[in-house]
Amino acid sequence: MSLRHTIAILAAGIYILANPLQAKPRSCRIVFPERPQSAPKIAYLFDGSKSQRVTLPSMNLSEVIKLPHGELTIAIVPDEINDPKDLSPNAPILRIPEKVNEFYIILTSDLKNQNLPLKMNLVETEEGKLKPGETLWFNSTEHRIAAKLGSHEMSVDPKGRTVSKDPAPATGYYIAKFAYQAEGKGPYAPITEQSWWHDAASRHLGFIVNSGGKLPKIYFYRDYRDPEPTEKGVDPKD
Amino acid sequence: MKNDRVTRPYRARKAGLGFAMSFGKSSGPFYQTNPSHVGVQQQYHNLSTLAPEDAGNVYWPPTDVDEVGYSIGELANGPWIPIFSVNMGPRTTIGTGPGTEQNRPTKGVLQSNPLASMALADPVSGNVKAHPANGTFDITYHSMSANSSLTPNLSTGKGFIATGYQSGDGLSRLVMADIPLRPMASLVELQGWNPRGNNPYPPFQHNLIGNSDATPLIPSDKIVPTVIDPPTVSTNLMHDDAYCANHVLFDDWFVSSITPQPVSFGGNISKDINTFYKDYLMGNSRLANRAYLPIPADSNLESAVATASATKIINSPDGWLKVASRFEVEGMFNVNSTSVAAWKALLGHTKTLDKIAIHGATEIVTADTSNKNVVSRGAIAPDVEAGTGPGFGGQFANASEYAGYRSLSDDQIKDLAEKVVAQVRLRGPFLSLSEFVNRQLSNNEDLALAGAIQTAINHLAEDPMKKLRDPANSLSDNTMAPANPKLAGAGYAFDKAAEGSSAYGVPGWIRQADILRPIAPILSVRDDTFTIRAYGDSKDPTGKVIARVWCEAMVKRTRDFSDKSYPADSIDPPPATNLINTTFGRRYEIISFRWLNPTEV
Numbered sequence: 001m002s003l004r005h006t007i008a009i010l011a012a013g014i015y016i017l018a019n020p021l022q023a024k025p026r027s028c029r030i031v032f033p034e035r036p037q038s039a040p041k042i043a044y045l046f047d048g049s050k051s052q053r054v055t056l057p058s059m060n061l062s063e064v065i066k067l068p069h070g071e072l073t074i075a076i077v078p079d080e081i082n083d084p085k086d087l088s089p090n091a092p093i094l095r096i097p098e099k100v101n102e103f104y105i106i107l108t109s110d111l112k113n114q115n116l117p118l119k120m121n122l123v124e125t126e127e128g129k130l131k132p133g134e135t136l137w138f139n140s141t142e143h144r145i146a147a148k149l150g151s152h153e154m155s156v157d158p159k160g161r162t163v164s165k166d167p168a169p170a171t172g173y174y175i176a177k178f179a180y181q182a183e184g185k186g187p188y189a190p191i192t193e194q195s196w197w198h199d200a201a202s203r204h205l206g207f208i209v210n211s212g213g214k215l216p217k218i219y220f221y222r223d224y225r226d227p228e229p230t231e232k233g234v235d236p237k238d
Numbered sequence: 239m240k241n242d243r244v245t246r247p248y249r250a251r252k253a254g255l256g257f258a259m260s261f262g263k264s265s266g267p268f269y270q271t272n273p274s275h276v277g278v279q280q281q282y283h284n285l286s287t288l289a290p291e292d293a294g295n296v297y298w299p300p301t302d303v304d305e306v307g308y309s310i311g312e313l314a315n316g317p318w319i320p321i322f323s324v325n326m327g328p329r330t331t332i333g334t335g336p337g338t339e340q341n342r343p344t345k346g347v348l349q350s351n352p353l354a355s356m357a358l359a360d361p362v363s364g365n366v367k368a369h370p371a372n373g374t375f376d377i378t379y380h381s382m383s384a385n386s387s388l389t390p391n392l393s394t395g396k397g398f399i400a401t402g403y404q405s406g407d408g409l410s411r412l413v414m415a416d417i418p419l420r421p422m423a424s425l426v427e428l429q430g431w432n433p434r435g436n437n438p439y440p441p442f443q444h445n446l447i448g449n450s451d452a453t454p455l456i457p458s459d460k461i462v463p464t465v466i467d468p469p470t471v472s473t474n475l476m477h478d479d480a481y482c483a484n485h486v487l488f489d490d491w492f493v494s495s496i497t498p499q500p501v502s503f504g505g506n507i508s509k510d511i512n513t514f515y516k517d518y519l520m521g522n523s524r525l526a527n528r529a530y531l532p533i534p535a536d537s538n539l540e541s542a543v544a545t546a547s548a549t550k551i552i553n554s555p556d557g558w559l560k561v562a563s564r565f566e567v568e569g570m571f572n573v574n575s576t577s578v579a580a581w582k583a584l585l586g587h588t589k590t591l592d593k594i595a596i597h598g599a600t601e602i603v604t605a606d607t608s609n610k611n612v613v614s615r616g617a618i619a620p621d622v623e624a625g626t627g628p629g630f631g632g633q634f635a636n637a638s639e640y641a642g643y644r645s646l647s648d649d650q651i652k653d654l655a656e657k658v659v660a661q662v663r664l665r666g667p668f669l670s671l672s673e674f675v676n677r678q679l680s681n682n683e684d685l686a687l688a689g690a691i692q693t694a695i696n697h698l699a700e701d702p703m704k705k706l707r708d709p710a711n712s713l714s715d716n717t718m719a720p721a722n723p724k725l726a727g728a729g730y731a732f733d734k735a736a737e738g739s740s741a742y743g744v745p746g747w748i749r750q751a752d753i754l755r756p757i758a759p760i761l762s763v764r765d766d767t768f769t770i771r772a773y774g775d776s777k778d779p780t781g782k783v784i785a786r787v788w789c790e791a792m793v794k795r796t797r798d799f800s801d802k803s804y805p806a807d808s809i810d811p812p813p814a815t816n817l818i819n820t821t822f823g824r825r826y827e828i829i830s831f832r833w834l835n836p837t838e839v
Contacts, residue, residue: 194392197384213332219384
């Protein structure tokens with residue numbers, strides 16, 4: 001069975017199994033950390049029946065993308081398609097389990113893919129895995145990272161990931177100090193000290209990557225969500 | 239900043255990419271369009287980087303720039319959101335985000351002067367003086383996510399400027415130039431002085447006095463560019479400044495170290511200059527420069543005589559011109575020596591020092607240097623010994639490699655002596671000290687790149703700066719290759735002079751002046767003491783040798799002229815009518831004489 005057929009069947013299943021009473025729409029946001037210059041900045045997310053134009057940003061999270069409920073296989077394609085038959089067999093795909101309602105897609109480079117040189121990676125943050133105010137850190141370096149983030153300490157293993165708690169009890173600035181243990185051995189050495197903004201209402205995705213120099217580069221994205229418009233619309237006073 | 243920078247920040251600017259920073263006083267909006275030698279008199283700092291997009295793409299490649307999008311709600315809900323970071327700093331700094339394509343690493347302090355008051359960057363002008371690679375500062379910029387280590391270290395404590403902008407790779411303190419805190423004992427202690435003043439034109443070299451490196455902007459056999467701009471030599475502002483400074487200073491000037499005596503470091507005086515010099519003449523005090531001894535006529539004087547002599551020199555309007563005639567140096571060193579043992583002894587002189595003074599965290603501190611061959615930029619070392627930890631300026635382990643003093647091993651001292659002798663053989667005999675200090679103006683690259691001692695340092699088998707030089711240690715970067723598009727229009731006339739490391743000449747990088755500083759006061763290009771052997775035959779009327787003798791005399795040149803009636807400390811040379819003095823010059827005295835046995839010949 002070809003991938004195209006799989007997606008078509010899954011899409012049909014989604015249509016049947018989707019729970020019309022589920023209150024919260026299914027959504028995701030995309031980010032492409034360390035996006036190469038040659039990588040696309042815009043693409044289409046195909047959910048088996050239709051495409052929607054999405055941005056592939058590297059400096060912030062994409063717009064919130066609404067998707068159908070149910071088990072789903074999505075593909076990312078360079079041009080708009082609305083028929084599974086038009087899907088290239090090499091298109092990057094991602095399977096979304098039915099239970100996953102809110103998630104992130106982290107893009108990484110995949111230069112071997114001639115169709116679109118990237119790979120989609122699913123990051124689930126529901127069921128208390130990542131609460132508002134917390135940060136999910138991805139360490140792609142070979143170093144162990146330690147940090148003092150406001151009032152909390154955090155450590156992440158080489159090539160590991162971890163969640164750091166709220167650095168401050170409420171929204172506001174805090175001091176973030178990072179250090180690294182080269183290749184996970186020996187004493188820790190300082191990386192940087194920053195005064196960062198903490199948004200207690202938003203989740204965050206943090207990245208620690210090799211920079212080409214001695215020190216890892218550290219940054220994170222804030223998943224700020226605009227209030228969902230109500231039936232009456234957003235109160236203009238808010 | 240000029241007031242109108244607030245009310246009209248973009249006036250006189252054209253569309254395009256760019257940054258402009260300007261500090262100081264002036265009447266014009268920006269100075270980068272019309273720098274002139276008149277500007278040397280003015281105090282202003284200017285960094286302007288303006289270019290249309292096509293030029294900007296070359297000099298500031300947009301590889302680190304990306305779209306940043308936020309919703310209105312996100313922008314409205316919270317603090318300032320950083321989207322863009324611009325860093326400006328010395329080009330010896332690698333910069334935020336190593337791996338960036340934007341940095342333009344050039345050869346350290348040969349192309350970047352921390353004391354420069356004005357720098358220009360205007361790549362479309364086509365002017366060498368305004369090329370970004372020739373300015374003293376570097377600019378990088380990056381797009382940013384919400385919170386990022388791409389911003390400079392933003393703690394409540396100290397900032398970091400070199401070698402990076404973070405606590406993990408930066409220094410909060412780097413002593414690039416120091417003001418002598420004690421009486422100077424060597425002319426080379428002036429290497430922290432910036433004789434270029436406010437000269438807005440490159441080459442922006444630092445630590446000029448005593449150093450000898452060529453600049454890539456001037457042909458190897460010249461001290462000014464081939465095409466002078468402005469067009470007359472009198473208004474020309476581009477020179478090989480190190481060459482010129484050495485040429486002017488060495489041979490003609492020295493530092494007596496007869497000065498008021500400070501209590502410790504700083505301005506409080508324990509003895510005024512007259513009292514100190516009087517004590518010196520009485521044999522009760524020694525100069526900071528221990529090698530300078532009073533002539534016999536000035537030695538161990540009675541108090542009244544010493545007072546009179548001191549007053550005569552100190553209070554005389556031409557005393558500063560005559561005081562050199564009151565000194566003798568025991569063991570002046572002739573730089574034309576080709577004795578490795580002699581050079582090794584001279585270069586290893588610091589091994590007898592027990593301690594070295596260091597600029598500590600809040601005061602001068604000392605470190606034990608027993609049995610070490612110490613090399614320091616200043617009389618007070620800028621930081622702890624290289625390779626011994628973070629030091630006072632940084633937090634990362636190898637910060638002292640960049641900022642500290644160094645110790646050479648005995649093998650390195652021996653190697654240095656051998657390499658210096660090789661250069662003396664290659665370049666000598668030197669007829670003046672400045673000729674020894676300076677590079678040769680030549681088409682021979684090896685001779686034109688640097689002077690004798692600098693070349694010897696460069697050729698050391700065991701490189702003291704190995705760790706500092708290696709880009710893998712993130713303390714420096716290799717300089718751009720001449721073919722790099724970012725150097726197009728830089729006007730290099732001597733490419734080889736630009737090759738090397740971005741850390742070249744930082745305090746942890748041993749340069750010629752660092753070696754010269756302690757030994758310069760006793761260097762000479764001639765000897766004053768000679769051993770002369772003579773031989774004579776006694777012949778009978780037929781010409782037959784009936785007796786043969788050899789003798790040996792040791793003679794010493796004195797300050798007196800052969801005709802002693804002419805004053806030894808005269809500022810003017812003897813008149814042409816004084817044939818004895820114009821013919822024979824200074825008087826020689828015989829120190830010893832003996833007859834030699836034939837077996838000694």
